[in-house]
Amino acid sequence: xxxxxxxxxxxxxxxxxxxxxxxxxxxxxxxxxxxxxxxxxxxxxxxxxxxxxxxxxxxxxxxxxxxxxxxxxxxxxxxxxxxxxxxxxxxxxxxxxxxxxxxxxxxxxxxxxxxxxxxxxxxxxxxxxxxxxxxxxxxxxxxxxxxxxxxxxxxxxxxxxxxxxxxxxxxxxxxxxxxxxxxxxxxxxxxxxxxxxxxxxxxxxxxxxxxxxxxxxxxxx
Numbered sequence: 001x002x003x004x005x006x007x008x009x010x011x012x013x014x015x016x017x018x019x020x021x022x023x024x025x026x027x028x029x030x031x032x033x034x035x036x037x038x039x040x041x042x043x044x045x046x047x048x049x050x051x052x053x054x055x056x057x058x059x060x061x062x063x064x065x066x067x068x069x070x071x072x073x074x075x076x077x078x079x080x081x082x083x084x085x086x087x088x089x090x091x092x093x094x095x096x097x098x099x100x101x102x103x104x105x106x107x108x109x110x111x112x113x114x115x116x117x118x119x120x121x122x123x124x125x126x127x128x129x130x131x132x133x134x135x136x137x138x139x140x141x142x143x144x145x146x147x148x149x150x151x152x153x154x155x156x157x158x159x160x161x162x163x164x165x166x167x168x169x170x171x172x173x174x175x176x177x178x179x180x181x182x183x184x185x186x187x188x189x190x191x192x193x194x195x196x197x198x199x200x201x202x203x204x205x206x207x208x209x210x211x212x213x214x215x216x217x218x219x220x221x
Contacts, residue, residue, distance in 0.1 A: 005029075006119040009036035009044045011069065012054040016206045020139050021054050021081070028112040040065050047074045049119040050100070054081045056140075056153060063096040070097025079118045081111075083149060085127045086172055094123075103128035141206035142185075151185040154178055158194055159201035 010021040018037045025034040035046040044051060051069045070078045079100030080093045093101050100118035102111055105128025114126045142152040150171075157167045168178045182197075191197050201207045 005033045007035045007048045009048045009051045011038045013040050049076050051075045051078045066096040077118050100124040102126045151181050154181040155185045159198040
């Protein structure tokens with residue numbers, strides 16, 4: 001009997017995020033099958049209908065990774081999975097080759113339906129209802145230490161050497177909001193400065209990346 005399920009590759013910079021994304025896809029075995037769980041820099045080994053790229057809030061500084069996925073011959077379509085769907089992000093994502101932009105605040109059913117639609121070749125944008133929360137299956141680096149998703153995103157970018165202003169641009173936040181998230185993250189983790197924050201990120205298992213990361217990870221997010 002033919003397997004008509006949509007073949008999906010889950011893609012992100014962090015192994016923990018990829019694992020959570022794969023777990024979400026596994027909830028819909030009648031429609032979706034996650035054939036690859038890929039950290040940026042590793043190849044997608046199978047021919048897939050959709051590469052679901054969890055930007056982890058970084059599309060403003062990571063569009064190169066998205067373009068590489070979109071150009072890969074083994075990938076038919078690319079969908080962006082993101083916390084906040086803005087008009088700018090939709091425009092940037094489509095320019096980089098994505099045909100789907102899906103909010104993490106959407107329900108699991110909405111996410112599955114959107115992936116199937118992307119696989120059919122449709123242009124899809126799914127925005128979250130205000131009442132929907134980020135899916136709990138999608139644990140993020142630092143979650144176990146009490147960081148919120150936004151605090152984790154801001155801390156990860158700070159550890160990469162971005163200034164507060166660059167982080168604000170990448171995450172579509174105000175400068176004061178970025179400063180607030182960093183301050184709260186530092187207090188929660190007992191960190192005194194960015195040097196200690198960088199050490200925490202690079203030593204924390206949740207933030208670990210593949211040692212074979214390519215230049216692709218320096219583009220979209």
